[in-house]
Amino acid sequence: MKLTSKGRYAVMALVDLARFDNINPVSLRDISLRQGISLDYLEQIFSKLKKNEIVKSIRGTQGGYVLNKNPNDIKLTNIFNAVDEKVKTVQCKKESKRGCNGKATKCITHNLWDELEIHINTFFENKSLKDLINNNKETRV
Amino acid sequence: MKLTSKGRYAVMALVDLARFDNINPVSLRDISLRQGISLDYLEQIFSKLKKNEIVKSIRGTQGGYVLNKNPNDIKLTNIFNAVDEKVKTVQCKKESKRGCNGKATKCITHNLWDELEIHINTFFENKSLKDLINNNKETRV
DNA sequence: TCTAAACTTGACCATTTTAGTCAGGTATGT
DNA sequence: ACATACCTGACTAAAATGGTCAAGTTTAGA
Ligand code: FES
Ligand code: FES
Numbered sequence: 001m002k003l004t005s006k007g008r009y010a011v012m013a014l015v016d017l018a019r020f021d022n023i024n025p026v027s028l029r030d031i032s033l034r035q036g037i038s039l040d041y042l043e044q045i046f047s048k049l050k051k052n053e054i055v056k057s058i059r060g061t062q063g064g065y066v067l068n069k070n071p072n073d074i075k076l077t078n079i080f081n082a083v084d085e086k087v088k089t090v091q092c093k094k095e096s097k098r099g100c101n102g103k104a105t106k107c108i109t110h111n112l113w114d115e116l117e118i119h120i121n122t123f124f125e126n127k128s129l130k131d132l133i134n135n136n137k138e139t140r141v
Numbered sequence: 142m143k144l145t146s147k148g149r150y151a152v153m154a155l156v157d158l159a160r161f162d163n164i165n166p167v168s169l170r171d172i173s174l175r176q177g178i179s180l181d182y183l184e185q186i187f188s189k190l191k192k193n194e195i196v197k198s199i200r201g202t203q204g205g206y207v208l209n210k211n212p213n214d215i216k217l218t219n220i221f222n223a224v225d226e227k228v229k230t231v232q233c234k235k236e237s238k239r240g241c242n243g244k245a246t247k248c249i250t251h252n253l254w255d256e257l258e259i260h261i262n263t264f265f266e267n268k269s270l271k272d273l274i275n276n277n278k279e280t281r282v
Numbered sequence: 283t284c285t286a287a288a289c290t291t292g293a294c295c296a297t298t299t300t301a302g303t304c305a306g307g308t309a310t311g312t
Numbered sequence: 313a314c315a316t317a318c319c320t321g322a323c324t325a326a327a328a329t330g331g332t333c334a335a336g337t338t339t340a341g342a
Contacts, residue, residue: 001142001261002229003254005301012250027317036244041302047319060310061316088143103177109153112273113144116264120142123260132253146330168288182331188290201339202287 007085009037010045014079015132017055018071025064045083052082071133076124087120089113148226150178151186155220156273158196159212166205186224193223212274217265228261230254 013031020026028046032039046065049055054074055065067074080086090113092100099106154172161167169187173180187206190196195215196206208215221227231254233241240247 001144001226003142005232008254012248015249035249036242038302057318059318062311063317085142091146101177107153108156108176109273113149119264120261123257132250179331198289200289203340204288
Protein backbone atom coordinates (compact mmCIF):
# COMPACT_ATOMS: atom_id res chain seq x y z
CA MET A 1 0.00 0.00 0.00
CA LYS A 2 1.59 3.21 -0.96
CA LEU A 3 0.59 6.81 -1.07
CA THR A 4 1.28 8.32 -4.47
CA SER A 5 3.23 11.50 -5.02
CA LYS A 6 0.20 13.16 -6.48
CA GLY A 7 -1.69 12.88 -3.22
CA ARG A 8 1.32 13.80 -1.16
CA TYR A 9 2.08 16.82 -3.31
CA ALA A 10 -1.52 18.01 -3.20
CA VAL A 11 -1.45 18.17 0.58
CA MET A 12 2.02 19.69 0.70
CA ALA A 13 1.04 22.38 -1.75
CA LEU A 14 -2.14 23.23 0.12
CA VAL A 15 -0.35 23.49 3.43
CA ASP A 16 2.13 25.82 1.79
CA LEU A 17 -0.74 27.78 0.28
CA ALA A 18 -2.61 28.00 3.56
CA ARG A 19 0.41 29.53 5.22
CA PHE A 20 0.95 32.29 2.70
CA ASP A 21 -2.48 33.21 1.40
CA ASN A 22 -3.32 35.77 4.09
CA ILE A 23 -2.29 38.73 1.99
CA ASN A 24 -1.91 37.82 -1.67
CA PRO A 25 -2.74 34.92 -3.91
CA VAL A 26 0.07 32.40 -4.05
CA SER A 27 1.55 31.47 -7.41
CA LEU A 28 2.31 27.88 -8.30
CA ARG A 29 5.77 29.03 -9.20
CA ASP A 30 6.42 29.98 -5.59
CA ILE A 31 5.02 26.72 -4.29
CA SER A 32 7.08 24.86 -6.83
CA LEU A 33 10.25 26.54 -5.67
CA ARG A 34 9.56 26.31 -1.96
CA GLN A 35 8.42 22.70 -1.95
CA GLY A 36 10.52 21.36 -4.79
CA ILE A 37 7.61 20.10 -6.88
CA SER A 38 7.54 20.31 -10.67
CA LEU A 39 5.53 23.33 -11.82
CA ASP A 40 3.86 21.45 -14.65
CA TYR A 41 2.79 18.72 -12.31
CA LEU A 42 1.44 21.24 -9.83
CA GLU A 43 -0.68 22.71 -12.57
CA GLN A 44 -2.36 19.39 -13.19
CA ILE A 45 -3.01 19.00 -9.50
CA PHE A 46 -4.41 22.48 -8.99
CA SER A 47 -6.67 22.12 -11.97
CA LYS A 48 -8.40 19.33 -10.07
CA LEU A 49 -8.38 21.16 -6.76
CA LYS A 50 -10.08 24.04 -8.49
CA LYS A 51 -12.74 21.88 -10.11
CA ASN A 52 -13.51 20.54 -6.66
CA GLU A 53 -13.81 24.06 -5.25
CA ILE A 54 -11.00 23.67 -2.80
CA VAL A 55 -9.10 26.61 -4.26
CA LYS A 56 -9.94 29.64 -6.38
CA SER A 57 -7.70 31.01 -9.08
CA ILE A 58 -6.81 34.58 -9.94
CA ARG A 59 -5.34 35.05 -13.36
CA GLY A 60 -2.83 37.55 -14.67
CA THR A 61 0.19 39.18 -13.13
CA GLN A 62 0.30 38.96 -9.36
CA GLY A 63 -2.26 36.22 -9.69
CA GLY A 64 -2.22 32.79 -8.14
CA TYR A 65 -4.41 30.56 -6.01
CA VAL A 66 -6.35 31.15 -2.81
CA LEU A 67 -8.17 28.74 -0.54
CA ASN A 68 -11.87 28.60 -1.31
CA LYS A 69 -12.89 27.41 2.15
CA ASN A 70 -11.95 27.70 5.75
CA PRO A 71 -8.88 25.51 6.43
CA ASN A 72 -10.93 23.82 9.11
CA ASP A 73 -13.44 22.68 6.50
CA ILE A 74 -10.87 21.18 4.15
CA LYS A 75 -10.34 17.60 5.22
CA LEU A 76 -7.75 15.28 3.78
CA THR A 77 -10.65 13.31 2.38
CA ASN A 78 -11.67 16.27 0.26
CA ILE A 79 -8.17 16.79 -1.03
CA PHE A 80 -7.61 13.16 -1.90
CA ASN A 81 -10.98 12.83 -3.55
CA ALA A 82 -10.21 15.87 -5.65
CA VAL A 83 -7.00 14.44 -7.03
CA ASP A 84 -8.35 10.88 -7.38
CA GLU A 85 -6.16 9.50 -4.63
CA LYS A 86 -8.73 7.01 -3.41
CA VAL A 87 -8.31 4.24 -0.91
CA LYS A 88 -8.95 0.94 -2.63
CA THR A 89 -8.56 -2.28 -0.73
CA VAL A 90 -10.49 -4.34 -3.27
CA GLN A 91 -10.83 -4.58 -7.03
CA CYS A 92 -14.48 -5.46 -7.30
CA LYS A 93 -17.19 -2.84 -7.53
CA LYS A 94 -18.72 -1.97 -4.18
CA GLU A 95 -22.28 -1.74 -5.40
CA SER A 96 -22.15 -5.07 -7.17
CA LYS A 97 -23.04 -8.30 -5.40
CA ARG A 98 -20.41 -10.12 -7.43
CA GLY A 99 -16.82 -10.59 -6.30
CA CYS A 100 -13.47 -9.98 -7.94
CA ASN A 101 -12.85 -11.33 -11.46
CA GLY A 102 -16.60 -11.63 -11.95
CA LYS A 103 -17.03 -14.32 -9.30
CA ALA A 104 -20.60 -14.90 -8.19
CA THR A 105 -20.04 -13.99 -4.55
CA LYS A 106 -17.76 -11.80 -2.48
CA CYS A 107 -14.55 -13.32 -1.22
CA ILE A 108 -13.86 -14.89 2.13
CA THR A 109 -11.93 -11.88 3.45
CA HIS A 110 -14.21 -9.21 2.16
CA ASN A 111 -15.29 -7.88 5.53
CA LEU A 112 -11.68 -7.37 6.46
CA TRP A 113 -10.97 -5.17 3.48
CA ASP A 114 -14.03 -3.11 4.14
CA GLU A 115 -12.91 -2.60 7.72
CA LEU A 116 -9.45 -1.60 6.55
CA GLU A 117 -10.83 0.89 4.10
CA ILE A 118 -12.96 2.47 6.78
CA HIS A 119 -10.05 2.55 9.18
CA ILE A 120 -7.90 4.48 6.73
CA ASN A 121 -10.65 6.80 5.58
CA THR A 122 -11.43 7.70 9.16
CA PHE A 123 -7.96 9.10 9.47
CA PHE A 124 -8.49 11.24 6.40
CA GLU A 125 -11.88 12.46 7.54
CA ASN A 126 -10.62 13.59 10.90
CA LYS A 127 -7.66 15.55 9.62
CA SER A 128 -8.15 19.07 8.32
CA LEU A 129 -5.80 21.52 6.71
CA LYS A 130 -6.06 23.59 9.86
CA ASP A 131 -4.67 20.74 11.93
CA LEU A 132 -1.68 20.61 9.65
CA ILE A 133 -0.90 24.29 9.81
CA ASN A 134 -1.19 24.37 13.58
CA ASN A 135 0.80 21.23 13.90
CA ASN A 136 3.56 22.75 11.89
CA LYS A 137 3.56 26.05 13.76
CA GLU A 138 4.15 24.11 16.92
CA THR A 139 7.08 22.46 15.31
CA ARG A 140 8.48 25.79 14.30
CA VAL A 141 8.36 27.26 17.82
CA MET B 142 -3.58 4.08 -1.86
CA LYS B 143 -4.40 0.63 -2.91
CA LEU B 144 -3.88 -2.81 -1.56
CA THR B 145 -2.28 -5.07 -4.14
CA SER B 146 -3.66 -8.43 -5.14
CA LYS B 147 -0.58 -10.12 -3.84
CA GLY B 148 -1.31 -9.00 -0.30
CA ARG B 149 -5.00 -9.69 -0.61
CA TYR B 150 -4.41 -13.16 -2.03
CA ALA B 151 -1.90 -14.01 0.68
CA VAL B 152 -4.44 -13.34 3.39
CA MET B 153 -7.27 -15.05 1.52
CA ALA B 154 -5.17 -18.13 0.97
CA LEU B 155 -4.10 -18.30 4.60
CA VAL B 156 -7.64 -17.97 5.85
CA ASP B 157 -8.62 -20.79 3.52
CA LEU B 158 -5.67 -22.83 4.73
CA ALA B 159 -6.44 -22.18 8.37
CA ARG B 160 -9.93 -23.52 7.89
CA PHE B 161 -8.92 -26.79 6.31
CA ASP B 162 -5.59 -27.71 7.82
CA ASN B 163 -6.96 -29.56 10.84
CA ILE B 164 -6.64 -32.96 9.27
CA ASN B 165 -4.42 -32.90 6.19
CA PRO B 166 -2.06 -30.52 4.51
CA VAL B 167 -3.85 -28.32 2.03
CA SER B 168 -2.66 -28.25 -1.56
CA LEU B 169 -2.32 -25.02 -3.46
CA ARG B 170 -4.41 -26.59 -6.16
CA ASP B 171 -7.36 -26.75 -3.78
CA ILE B 172 -6.87 -23.20 -2.60
CA SER B 173 -6.54 -22.08 -6.18
CA LEU B 174 -9.85 -23.70 -7.10
CA ARG B 175 -11.73 -22.62 -4.00
CA GLN B 176 -10.57 -19.03 -3.99
CA GLY B 177 -10.14 -18.49 -7.70
CA ILE B 178 -6.48 -17.50 -7.56
CA SER B 179 -3.95 -18.49 -10.21
CA LEU B 180 -1.98 -21.52 -9.10
CA ASP B 181 1.31 -20.21 -10.43
CA TYR B 182 0.82 -16.97 -8.60
CA LEU B 183 -0.04 -18.78 -5.37
CA GLU B 184 3.21 -20.67 -5.66
CA GLN B 185 5.17 -17.44 -5.67
CA ILE B 186 3.26 -16.22 -2.66
CA PHE B 187 3.66 -19.40 -0.64
CA SER B 188 7.34 -19.54 -1.38
CA LYS B 189 7.64 -16.28 0.54
CA LEU B 190 5.29 -17.33 3.30
CA LYS B 191 7.44 -20.38 3.79
CA LYS B 192 10.68 -18.42 3.92
CA ASN B 193 9.10 -16.32 6.64
CA GLU B 194 8.09 -19.41 8.60
CA ILE B 195 4.40 -18.72 8.42
CA VAL B 196 3.68 -22.05 6.73
CA LYS B 197 5.42 -25.40 6.41
CA SER B 198 5.42 -27.48 3.25
CA ILE B 199 4.97 -31.21 2.80
CA ARG B 200 6.11 -32.51 -0.56
CA GLY B 201 4.84 -35.36 -2.65
CA THR B 202 1.39 -36.76 -3.30
CA GLN B 203 -1.13 -35.82 -0.64
CA GLY B 204 1.28 -33.07 0.31
CA GLY B 205 0.52 -29.40 0.70
CA TYR B 206 0.97 -26.62 3.20
CA VAL B 207 0.26 -26.34 6.91
CA LEU B 208 0.35 -23.37 9.26
CA ASN B 209 3.63 -23.13 11.11
CA LYS B 210 2.23 -21.14 14.02
CA ASN B 211 -0.87 -20.69 16.06
CA PRO B 212 -3.39 -18.64 14.08
CA ASN B 213 -3.47 -16.26 17.00
CA ASP B 214 0.21 -15.52 16.53
CA ILE B 215 -0.03 -14.77 12.83
CA LYS B 216 -0.81 -11.10 12.50
CA LEU B 217 -1.59 -9.34 9.24
CA THR B 218 1.68 -7.52 9.74
CA ASN B 219 3.57 -10.79 9.52
CA ILE B 220 1.75 -11.84 6.38
CA PHE B 221 2.22 -8.53 4.61
CA ASN B 222 5.86 -8.33 5.57
CA ALA B 223 6.40 -11.80 4.21
CA VAL B 224 5.03 -10.94 0.79
CA ASP B 225 6.59 -7.45 0.67
CA GLU B 226 3.26 -5.67 0.89
CA LYS B 227 4.60 -2.76 2.91
CA VAL B 228 2.88 0.45 3.84
CA LYS B 229 4.77 3.35 2.33
CA THR B 230 3.48 6.87 2.73
CA VAL B 231 6.76 8.49 1.71
CA GLN B 232 9.50 7.96 -0.83
CA CYS B 233 12.48 9.06 1.20
CA LYS B 234 14.45 6.69 3.38
CA LYS B 235 13.31 6.68 6.99
CA GLU B 236 16.77 6.52 8.49
CA SER B 237 18.10 9.38 6.41
CA LYS B 238 17.88 12.97 7.56
CA ARG B 239 17.38 14.07 3.97
CA GLY B 240 14.01 14.47 2.33
CA CYS B 241 12.53 13.26 -0.94
CA ASN B 242 14.48 13.79 -4.19
CA GLY B 243 17.62 14.26 -2.14
CA LYS B 244 16.43 17.49 -0.51
CA ALA B 245 18.41 18.58 2.50
CA THR B 246 15.51 18.44 4.96
CA LYS B 247 12.28 16.57 5.43
CA CYS B 248 9.15 18.06 3.90
CA ILE B 249 6.55 20.24 5.53
CA THR B 250 4.00 17.42 5.86
CA HIS B 251 6.35 14.74 7.00
CA ASN B 252 4.84 14.24 10.44
CA LEU B 253 1.49 13.64 8.86
CA TRP B 254 2.74 10.79 6.71
CA ASP B 255 4.44 9.19 9.65
CA GLU B 256 1.21 9.36 11.60
CA LEU B 257 -0.69 7.84 8.71
CA GLU B 258 1.75 5.00 8.38
CA ILE B 259 1.46 4.22 12.08
CA HIS B 260 -2.31 4.42 11.89
CA ILE B 261 -2.47 1.83 9.15
CA ASN B 262 0.16 -0.45 10.63
CA THR B 263 -1.70 -0.48 13.92
CA PHE B 264 -4.62 -2.08 12.15
CA PHE B 265 -2.38 -4.78 10.75
CA GLU B 266 -0.70 -5.44 14.07
CA ASN B 267 -3.96 -5.92 15.90
CA LYS B 268 -5.50 -8.34 13.45
CA SER B 269 -4.60 -12.01 13.57
CA LEU B 270 -5.53 -14.92 11.40
CA LYS B 271 -7.60 -16.23 14.28
CA ASP B 272 -9.74 -13.10 14.26
CA LEU B 273 -10.45 -13.72 10.61
CA ILE B 274 -11.48 -17.32 11.01
CA ASN B 275 -13.75 -16.54 13.93
CA ASN B 276 -15.15 -13.56 12.20
CA ASN B 277 -16.03 -15.69 9.28
CA LYS B 278 -17.57 -18.46 11.32
CA GLU B 279 -19.88 -15.89 12.84
CA THR B 280 -20.88 -14.80 9.41
CA ARG B 281 -21.61 -18.36 8.45
CA VAL B 282 -23.98 -18.97 11.39
C1' DT C 283 8.94 -49.60 -9.38
C1' DC C 284 6.34 -46.46 -11.78
C1' DT C 285 3.51 -42.62 -11.87
C1' DA C 286 0.93 -38.76 -10.70
C1' DA C 287 0.35 -35.24 -7.29
C1' DA C 288 2.33 -31.47 -5.40
C1' DC C 289 6.07 -28.49 -4.01
C1' DT C 290 10.33 -25.53 -6.02
C1' DT C 291 12.77 -22.26 -8.76
C1' DG C 292 13.62 -18.80 -11.92
C1' DA C 293 12.85 -16.46 -15.99
C1' DC C 294 9.80 -13.97 -18.64
C1' DC C 295 6.11 -10.71 -20.09
C1' DA C 296 1.88 -7.74 -21.18
C1' DT C 297 -0.59 -4.24 -19.23
C1' DT C 298 -1.36 -0.50 -16.28
C1' DT C 299 0.00 3.16 -13.38
C1' DT C 300 2.96 6.75 -12.08
C1' DA C 301 5.20 10.86 -12.32
C1' DG C 302 6.14 13.57 -14.77
C1' DT C 303 7.42 16.72 -19.56
C1' DC C 304 6.20 19.56 -23.45
C1' DA C 305 3.86 22.70 -26.28
C1' DG C 306 0.88 25.38 -26.84
C1' DG C 307 -2.58 28.47 -25.41
C1' DT C 308 -5.55 32.69 -22.48
C1' DA C 309 -6.29 36.35 -19.08
C1' DT C 310 -4.75 40.58 -16.68
C1' DG C 311 -2.24 43.93 -13.70
C1' DT C 312 1.15 47.56 -14.55
C1' DA D 313 2.58 45.91 -24.83
C1' DC D 314 4.37 42.62 -22.07
C1' DA D 315 5.54 39.82 -18.44
C1' DT D 316 3.36 36.95 -15.21
C1' DA D 317 0.67 33.30 -14.15
C1' DC D 318 -3.24 30.42 -15.02
C1' DC D 319 -5.13 26.77 -18.40
C1' DT D 320 -5.37 22.59 -21.41
C1' DG D 321 -4.27 18.47 -23.64
C1' DA D 322 -1.15 15.39 -25.52
C1' DC D 323 2.68 12.70 -24.83
C1' DT D 324 6.14 9.47 -22.56
C1' DA D 325 9.89 6.94 -19.87
C1' DA D 326 10.16 4.15 -16.13
C1' DA D 327 8.29 1.37 -12.61
C1' DA D 328 5.01 -1.67 -10.64
C1' DT D 329 1.58 -5.14 -11.11
C1' DG D 330 -0.31 -9.45 -11.91
C1' DG D 331 0.44 -12.66 -13.71
C1' DT D 332 2.39 -16.95 -17.22
C1' DC D 333 5.65 -20.51 -18.60
C1' DA D 334 9.12 -24.00 -18.34
C1' DA D 335 11.73 -27.22 -16.05
C1' DG D 336 12.67 -29.21 -12.38
C1' DT D 337 12.46 -32.39 -7.38
C1' DT D 338 10.10 -35.06 -3.91
C1' DT D 339 7.17 -38.60 -2.27
C1' DA D 340 2.75 -41.40 -1.52
C1' DG D 341 0.42 -44.95 -3.28
C1' DA D 342 -0.96 -48.44 -6.99
S1 FES E 1 -12.15 -8.32 -2.63
FE1 FES E 1 -13.35 -8.54 -4.41
S2 FES E 1 -14.53 -10.19 -3.74
FE2 FES E 1 -13.65 -9.65 -1.89
S1 FES F 1 7.90 12.62 2.41
FE1 FES F 1 9.99 12.55 1.87
S2 FES F 1 10.57 14.41 2.77
FE2 FES F 1 8.63 14.22 3.63
